[in-house]
Amino acid sequence: MRGNLFAVAVNLIVLTVRSHRLHVLLIERGEQPFLGEWALPGGFVQPDEDLVHTGTRLLREETGDPTGDAVVGHLEQLGSYADPSRDPRGRVLSVAYLALVPDLPEPTPGSDAAASAWRPVDEVGPLAFDHEQLLADGVERARSKIEYTTLAASFCPPEFTVTELRRVYEAVWRSELDPRNFQRKVTSTDGFLVPTPTLVTGGRGRPPRLFRRGPATVLHPPMLRESHRVNRNGDAPEQ
Structure with missing residues (x-):
């Protein structure tokens, strides 16, 4: 028997890139x-919160960072989920938020959780409620948005190399990118990256330069996934 609860909840799809995944x-x-x-x-x-305040509170709590200083990525509303049977306690409308964050330490579970962990998206098994659908929607939103915005840099630390940024795209899209083409694209897009004077030393060859995220928010032209790149004849173009 279903309960009598009627409530509004917020769920978070918090994505990060760890170990190139x-x-x-x-x-x-x-x-x-x-x-x-x-x-x-x-x-x-809560009675004194709006939706985004609930989302930011949960993000601070669930990432184990009560001050929020380490959470410097991106948070946006993904969608609303209101199937009457999604929660056995009663009618619960959930508003999902997508968070893109740089790699953070191991999380500390909140007060109502027994444990928490970062899990590779492609290894996630069955989830409670309708959360498999929420996760699928969040991953597809992330994959789509980094095609035409600069949000991929939200997965990076404040300063990063072009190689680190490329590995973000490869992890989110699950595909390999040509390093030279990628370097040319991101460094020639006005406002995407801002070079710093710092070079990363200690490796072989020319030391790579560190960059910061620039003021641009939109990529024009977009950097499309392989499956989305077609020419007028319907064929995938050459790399």
Whole structure:
């Protein structure tokens, strides 16, 4: 029997790149329903909060950074999920937020979670509620948005090399990119990257330069995934 709860909740799809793979933050539920199962972080909207305040509060809590100083990525509303059967406690409308963050330390679970962990997106098993759908929608949004915006830099630290940025694209898209073509594209796009005077020493060959994210927010022309690049004849163009 379904409960009588009627509430608004926020769920987070927190994505980062670790060890050249796209990861998502998951929590092991410490209470019913779905006790002991893995889920996306989330919580109910408090009486004195609006949706974005709930999202930022949960992001601070679930990443183990109560001040929020380390969470410097990107947070945007993904969508609303309101299937009447999505929560056995009653009617719960969930507003999902997508967060893109640089690699952070191991998370500290919130008060209602038994554990929390970063998991590779392609290794995530069944999730509680309808969170598999939320995760799929969040990953596709991230893959799409880095085609035509500069949001890929949200996965990077404040200063990074072009190689580190390329590995973000490769991890999110799950495909290899030509290093020279990528270097030419991102360094020639006005406002995407700002060079710093710092060179990374200690490796072989010419030391790579560190860059910061520039003021641009849109990539024009976009940097499309292989499956999205077609010419007028419907064929994939040459690299």
